[in-house]
Amino acid sequence: MEKMLREMRERVMKNIEAAGGTGALEQIRVAALGKKGELTALLRGMGKLPPEERPKMGQMVNEVRAALEAQLEAREKLLAEREKAARLAAEAIDVTLPGPERSAGSLHPMNIALRKMVDVFVGMGYEVVEGPEVEFDHYNFELLNIPKNHPARDAQDTFYVDDNIVLRTHTSPVQARIMTTRKPPIRVICPGRVYRADEADATHSPVFHQMEGLVIDENITMGDLKGTLDEFARQMFGEGIRTRFRPSFFPFTEPSAEVDLTCANCKGEGCRMCKGTGWIEVLGAGMVNPHVLEMCGIDPQKYSGFAFGMGVERMTLLKYNIPNLRYLYENDLRFLTQYR
Numbered sequence: 001m002e003k004m005l006r007e008m009r010e011r012v013m014k015n016i017e018a019a020g021g022t023g024a025l026e027q028i029r030v031a032a033l034g035k036k037g038e039l040t041a042l043l044r045g046m047g048k049l050p051p052e053e054r055p056k057m058g059q060m061v062n063e064v065r066a067a068l069e070a071q072l073e074a075r076e077k078l079l080a081e082r083e084k085a086a087r088l089a090a091e092a093i094d095v096t097l098p099g100p101e102r103s104a105g106s107l108h109p110m111n112i113a114l115r116k117m118v119d120v121f122v123g124m125g126y127e128v129v130e131g132p133e134v135e136f137d138h139y140n141f142e143l144l145n146i147p148k149n150h151p152a153r154d155a156q157d158t159f160y161v162d163d164n165i166v167l168r169t170h171t172s173p174v175q176a177r178i179m180t181t182r183k184p185p186i187r188v189i190c191p192g193r194v195y196r197a198d199e200a201d202a203t204h205s206p207v208f209h210q211m212e213g214l215v216i217d218e219n220i221t222m223g224d225l226k227g228t229l230d231e232f233a234r235q236m237f238g239e240g241i242r243t244r245f246r247p248s249f250f251p252f253t254e255p256s257a258e259v260d261l262t263c264a265n266c267k268g269e270g271c272r273m274c275k276g277t278g279w280i281e282v283l284g285a286g287m288v289n290p291h292v293l294e295m296c297g298i299d300p301q302k303y304s305g306f307a308f309g310m311g312v313e314r315m316t317l318l319k320y321n322i323p324n325l326r327y328l329y330e331n332d333l334r335f336l337t338q339y340r
């Protein structure tokens, strides 16, 4: 029995030394020292020994158990350390690697253009005001001197919600709202969405954007209107851009004008964009019709004013030389990300 014990001790010691991982080590421990292990089996065999040999054998078994346990513990510690080191090495993070790229959003080109437009007028002391997109006929047409039989009122041009309510066809109803609720001096711009029953094509969309301007005070003249729009054109498109006023008609302004800008593409030389004329029509304007002032409760003997309305899409196409309105609405990132 002593021999078996010695032999076992040696064999298990070797196995411990050879164990490659903590898992294998645990198996060795269970096989040698576990409840159903080799050493327990040997202890049971002690019953067959003569009683005087038993204490000596018992002592030997305990020594072997202690020796093996010590060895197991030492090996376990070493292997656990090795395994931890290997795990850390495998999980190592290279903090100098560049992180994943984050794509930042950017403003829509129309918003960039609108912000610039607003900036120019705010710089001249204008206040930004807004009005509803679903509007009473009263403000959209009536107070603006647009008579009942005017073609703009036709259901083919205007979206009707009911007999008295429309989707506003321009931003001019906001001037009517401002004139009926404020006292001069008035100096406002009103950017916003407008609706017309148009088929969508390269230059039309049933929903688009305008920015209205309205100034009312004593002694406001057409000269003020011209100077204002000249300065706007210069700040928006740069030096050398001029305005040209052509006589026109709007029921709510008198006199009225359509205003052209020097074609920014050819600087007035004449090109495809301006159809060879060197000018591009960009807005409607005029002196607020005295009858409109009166309807809105402002004394036309004391006050006069000018108004203008421009297309935000139009300004954007011109500013960025974009050939087709549809690009503004398709939201193709290849297009949008060019404008930051």
Ligand code: PHE
Pocket: 169, 170, 171, 172, 212, 250, 253, 284, 285, 286, 307, 308, 309, 310
């Ligand atoms: N409301 C006009 C339009 O939509 C533009 C305009 C505004 C004209 C103000 C004159 C004065 O065409």
